[in-house]
Amino acid sequence: QVQLVESGGGLVQPGGSLRLSCAASGIFVSRNPMTWYRQAPGMQREWVASITSTGTRNYVDSVKGRFTISRDNAKNTVYLQMNSLKPEDTAIYYCTVNWLTKRYWGQGTQVTVSS
Secondary structure: OOEEEEEOOEEEOOOOOEEEEEEEEOOOOOOOOEEEEEEOOOOOOEEEEEEOOOOOEEEOHHHOOOEEEEEEOOOOEEEEEEOOOOHHHOEEEEEEEEEOOEEEEOOOEEEEEOO
């Protein structure tokens, strides 16, 4: 059974940083493309960043240069380091993976950027 558990969200001032974690069980993060999405209030869910099994990273333009996706294979965990946060980054952040033709989602973690 695949399970994804996000953590690390919170309230931060503009310009601040947060590191989100996504702990996986039932799959190996090193063998599967892992992705972060976010959903702001009243908005559709938006793709943010992905890391492939070979380590290739891709980002939505709005976070390039500010966010970094990474993984720790020993901990079977994927991270999203978020720097220079802006109010428009406020959203619930979700970790997701496709495995055996099914997409799995975590429960999400709230990030609020506000002064």
